Structure formats: structure tokens, C-alpha cells
Amino acid sequence: MATTTTLAKADESVEYAARLEHVSKSFAGPGGQQLVLDDISIDVAPGEFVTLLGASGCGKSTLLNLVAGLDQPSTGAITTDGRPALMFQEHALFPWLTAGKNIELALKLRGVPKPERRGKAEELLELVRLKGAYGKRVHELSGGMRQRVALARALGQESNLLLMDEPFAALDAITRDVLHDEITRIWTETGISVLFVTHNVREAVRLAQRVILLSSRPGRIAREWTVDIPQPRRIEDAPVAELAREITEELRGEIRRHGQH
Amino acid sequence: MASTDTTPAQDAGSVEAGLDALETQATGRPTLRQTLVNKILPPVIALAVVLAVWALLYPVVDNPSKLPSPAAVGSTFKEAWLQGDLLGYIWTSVSRGLLGFFFALLIGTPLGLIVARVKFIRAAIGPILSGLQSLPSVAWVPPAVIWLGLNNSMMYAVILLGAVPSIANGLVSGVDQVPPLFLRAGRTMGATGIKGIWHITLPAALPGYVAGLKQGWAFSWRSLMAAEIIAQFPDLGVGLGQLLENGRTNSDMAMVFEAILLILFVGIAIDLLIFSPLERWVLRSRGLLVKS
Numbered sequence: 001m002a003t004t005t006t007l008a009k010a011d012e013s014v015e016y017a018a019r020l021e022h023v024s025k026s027f028a029g030p031g032g033q034q035l036v037l038d039d040i041s042i043d044v045a046p047g048e049f050v051t052l053l054g055a056s057g058c059g060k061s062t063l064l065n066l067v068a069g070l071d072q073p074s075t076g077a078i079t080t081d082g083r084p085a086l087m088f089q090e091h092a093l094f095p096w097l098t099a100g101k102n103i104e105l106a107l108k109l110r111g112v113p114k115p116e117r118r119g120k121a122e123e124l125l126e127l128v129r130l131k132g133a134y135g136k137r138v139h140e141l142s143g144g145m146r147q148r149v150a151l152a153r154a155l156g157q158e159s160n161l162l163l164m165d166e167p168f169a170a171l172d173a174i175t176r177d178v179l180h181d182e183i184t185r186i187w188t189e190t191g192i193s194v195l196f197v198t199h200n201v202r203e204a205v206r207l208a209q210r211v212i213l214l215s216s217r218p219g220r221i222a223r224e225w226t227v228d229i230p231q232p233r234r235i236e237d238a239p240v241a242e243l244a245r246e247i248t249e250e251l252r253g254e255i256r257r258h259g260q261h
Numbered sequence: 262m263a264s265t266d267t268t269p270a271q272d273a274g275s276v277e278a279g280l281d282a283l284e285t286q287a288t289g290r291p292t293l294r295q296t297l298v299n300k301i302l303p304p305v306i307a308l309a310v311v312l313a314v315w316a317l318l319y320p321v322v323d324n325p326s327k328l329p330s331p332a333a334v335g336s337t338f339k340e341a342w343l344q345g346d347l348l349g350y351i352w353t354s355v356s357r358g359l360l361g362f363f364f365a366l367l368i369g370t371p372l373g374l375i376v377a378r379v380k381f382i383r384a385a386i387g388p389i390l391s392g393l394q395s396l397p398s399v400a401w402v403p404p405a406v407i408w409l410g411l412n413n414s415m416m417y418a419v420i421l422l423g424a425v426p427s428i429a430n431g432l433v434s435g436v437d438q439v440p441p442l443f444l445r446a447g448r449t450m451g452a453t454g455i456k457g458i459w460h461i462t463l464p465a466a467l468p469g470y471v472a473g474l475k476q477g478w479a480f481s482w483r484s485l486m487a488a489e490i491i492a493q494f495p496d497l498g499v500g501l502g503q504l505l506e507n508g509r510t511n512s513d514m515a516m517v518f519e520a521i522l523l524i525l526f527v528g529i530a531i532d533l534l535i536f537s538p539l540e541r542w543v544l545r546s547r548g549l550l551v552k553s
Contacts, residue, residue, distance in 0.1 A: 139548020142284030181273035
């Protein structure tokens with residue numbers, strides 16, 4: 001099977017922000033080739049918010065790496081609309097630069113001319129409600145603020161697709177709750193497509209329009225839910241909790257299978 | 262701030278502003294008094310203790326050709342200063358040391374980068390480069406004299422052989438310690454190849470590089486002193502190493518002490534004036550310097 005990763009031109013009108021067609025990935029392991037992802041096909045529509053949910057070993061992070069172009073699928077094809085932006089569980093901000101300069105580096109690498117960078121960086125900081133943090137060093141910011149600067153930097157890439165790899169997993173519950181509101185607001189304001197990986201079921205339901213459950217070892221698409229609870233949602237809302245309970249049952253079933261042999 | 266009819270977005274914004282305020286700590290600089298008590302006073306006391314022990318030992322040893330009195334060493338300093346020689350001794354050695362270090366920097370930096378990035382080169386000369394660090398640089402003086410003769414080039418050669426491995430090794434370990442996450446983040450932003458080295462690898466490796474520079478200076482200075490003590494030639498001028506050797510040949514213990522103290526002080530002064538501030542600046546800007 002052909003292995004291709006195509007970057008479609010940004011001006012081309014496409015009906016998806018990312019298209020994964022029969023993507024499989026195996027790594028050389030101790031017992032020969034180990035299949036990590038098996039026949040994954042996902043379309044992310046422009047402006048859509050999709051969460052990928054799964055237990056350990058479902059290959060979530062491998063999948064994001066493939067979509068980000070950091071690695072190549074073993075078989076299958078991935079097409080994205082330009083180079084996607086990627087946000088990690090750790091903020092990954094560069095400590096030798098200030099918050100503002102971190103964002104400006106993303107702009108610079110994208111080819112934004114120097115005189116425009118400062119203004120754009122300030123705009124992006126304002127979008128994540130960190131006006132005035134331009135000159136702050138990374139270690140002077142709290143965990144939540146760092147993730148917001150990382151979000152601003154990712155948005156600075158002006159990509160049509162934002163990949164998020166458990167970005168709020170390391171934050172405390174209060175901060176995470178506030179950042180859920182933030183990412184929903186920014187997603188609505190910018191119209192960016194989001195592919196969000198998490199192992200937190202409520203988080204998945206709180207944020208997404210579509211939740212995709214992956215099985216583990218190898219990662220396959222187990223089930224998919226459309227979430228039509230209107231935004232703004234809260235994580236403690238009854239419909240969110242209800243759907244989360246249903247998905248959790250399914251997830252537990254998936255996990256249980258691994259203990260049976 | 263919360264009023265009866267805020268929108269959800271405004272509500273989240275005000276909660277967020279509160280969290281930010283709660284989680285941001287105010288950082289201040291130490292006052293002059295604190296600096297005086299914590300940083301200046303301890304070494305001054307230590308120095309006073311050393312002088313006191315010296316003064317007490319002098320009558321016990323009672324042999325000025327073995328242990329000169331602090332006063333005798335002090336008057337040697339005063340004499341050298343009054344004759345206008347003191348700064349000359351220092352300048353001869355310091356100018357050599359810094360120029361040699363500068364050349365070592367020019368050679369060691371690209372060398373370190375190549376060793377860090379090219380697998381074959383690393384396997385070939387990486388172990389030799391680390392091994393060279395443990396070779397006392399005084400061992401290079403005899404071959405350097407034979408190859409280059411008794412002149413300044415020989416001094417610079419010895420400095421280079423002492424300092425280049427330290428600088429290169431510092432950069433290699435700095436590059437090795439760059440967190441892979443930074444490289445991944447850089448690559449998703451389009452920093453690959455040369456751009457990746459310039460924008461991500463080099464700045465991320467700076468703390469290791471600066472530690473290498475610091476060590477490189479210490480090695481330069483030591484190598485130079487070894488070269489100056491061994492290689493005596495009138496045309497070379499009198500640096501601190503020659504001063505030490507002159508003291509020995511004249512059996513002038515006060516001059517020997519003078520030379521040793523000068524070598525020590527110059528080494529410390531260059532470190533305090535150049536390398537330590539550089540290191541502190543690099544570490545502090547990254548939040549890596551823990552305030553004591």
C-alpha cells in the first residue's frame with residue numbers, strides 16, 4: 001500500500017481539515033513488529049472539534065505525531081490542510097525567550113516580516129487573556145498561563161488545524177476548568193479545527209462535537225459519538241455527565257478485554 | 262467583579278484573572294545590605310582567618326626562606342607597584358591568556374557543534390576529546406617548545422590544547438541535554454535543519470556551553486602558567502609564571518608568594534568579572550538559578 005503524507009495547499013478549497021485514510025503504524029519491538037495503530041480512518045471537517053479518547057496504549061500520541069508530520073504512517077495516507085500546529089501536555093515554551101518572543105518565533109518561522117511580529121504577538125496574547133505578559137519569562141508564569149502562551153504560540157502558526165496532546169492533563173482541576181472555557185471560546189472565535197487527544201472522558205464530552213473512542217493495543221476506532229449538547233457547556237452539567245457515563249462504560253469494556261487473557 | 266448578568270465568557274475571564282493573580286509570585290532583587298551580609302562578608306572573613314593563621318605560623322616556622330612574613334610579601338607587592346612592574350606582569354599574562362582563550366573559542370565552538378551533530382565524527386574523536394581533558398596541559402609544553410621554539414606561538418599552542426577540549430565538550434554535553442520536547446516543538450513550528458540549530462539547539466544548549474567556557478578559561482590560565490614557568494626566554498617578557506620562576510632561582514620566597522597570589526587573584530578576578538556573571542545571567546533568565 002502506498003504511504004503518502006500530502007500537504008494540500010492552503011488556498012485550495014478542501015472539505016476537511018485533516019483526512020486519515022486506513023492509517024496503520026507499527027514499530028520494531030522486542031517481539032518483532034508491533035502494531036500500534038490499526039486501520040484508522042478519520043475525517044476532521046473545517047472548524048470541527050474532535051476528541052480522541054482512549055486508555056493507555058491506544059496510540060493517541062503516535063496518531064497525533066503522524067498527523068503533525070513528525071512521523072510517517074506504515075501504511076495508509078494522511079492529508080492535512082497545511083502544516084498543523086501542535087500543543088503538548090508540557091507547555092514546551094522555550095525558557096530562553098520571553099512569552100512574547102516565544103510567539104514571535106512561531107511568526108518568524110512562518111515568514112511574518114519583523115515589523116508586524118510584535119503587534120501580532122500582542123494580539124495573540126490578548127486573545128488568550130494574557131495582555132501584559134509579553135515580557136514575562138516562562139518561569140514567572142503559572143502552569144495555566146504557560147499553557148495559554150503555548151496556545152497563543154500554536155495559534156500564531158495560523159494553521160487550519162490545531163492538534164492538542166492532553167494539553168490540560170498536568171493542570172489542577174480549577175485551572176483546567178477555566179481553560180476548557182477558554183479553548184471553547186477561542187475555537188468559536190477563530191473557527192479553527194481541533195483534534196484533541198485525552199484520556200479524560202468528561203473533558204472529551206465537555207469540549208467536543210465528536211468523540212472517537214480508540215481501543216488499545218493496537219489502537220483501533222471502537223466507537224464514535226456525536227455530542228449535540230449546546231455550548232457553552234460545563235463539565236458538571238447533567239447531559240455532559242450522562243454521556244460521559246455511557247462512554248466510560250464502553251471504555252471500561254475495552255480495558256476489561258485486556259485482562260482476560 | 263461578578264455582576265448579576267455576566268456572559269459565560271466574561272465570567273471565565275474574571276475567574277482566570279483571579280487565578281493568574283493568585284498563582285503569580287512577586288519576585289524582588291536582594292537589597293544592598295543583603296548582598297553585603299550574604300555575599301561579601303563571608304569571603305572577607307575567610308581571608309582574614311587565612312592571614313591570621315599565616316601571621317601566627319610565621320614566628321613558629323621562623324625561617325623567612327621557607328615562609329616569608331605577610332609584611333615581607335606585602336612590601337614585595339608595594340615595590341613592584343612603585344617600580345611600575347606589577348601591572349606589566351599581570352598584563353603580559355592576562356593578554357596572552359585572553360587572546361589564547363579567544364582563539365580556543367573560535368576553534369572549540371565549531372568543533373563541538375560538529376562532534377555533537379555528526380555521528381561518525383563523534384564516534385571517531387569524541388572519546389579523544391574527553392580524554393584530552395584529563396591530560397595535564399603541562400605535558401604539551403615540551404613538544405610545543407620543540408615544534409614552535411621559545412616564542413609566543415608556543416604559549417598559544419599550549420593554551421589551545423588545554424582549552425579547546427573543554428569548550429568543545431561543554432557544547433557537546435549542552436547539545437546532548439537539549440530536551441527532545443523542544444526539538445519536536447521546534448519542528449512543528451518549521452524549525453528544521455539550520456533553522457532548528459540556530460533557533461532551538463544552540464540557545465537550548467547555552468547553559469552547558471557557558472559551563473564549558475568557564476572551565477575552558479580555567480584550563481587556559483593553568484596551561485599558560487605551566488608554559489610560562491617552563492619556557493624562560495628574555496624576549497618573552499615577564500609574565501606571572503616567569504615571576505614565579507625568577508623568585509625560585511633567586512631563592513626569594515616573598516617573590517614566589519607574590520607570584521602565586523597574583524596568579525590566584527587574576528584567575529579568580531577573570532572568573533568573577535566575566536564568566537560567573539555570564540553564567541548567572543544565562544541561568545537566571547531561564548529560572549534555573551535557585552535563590553538561596
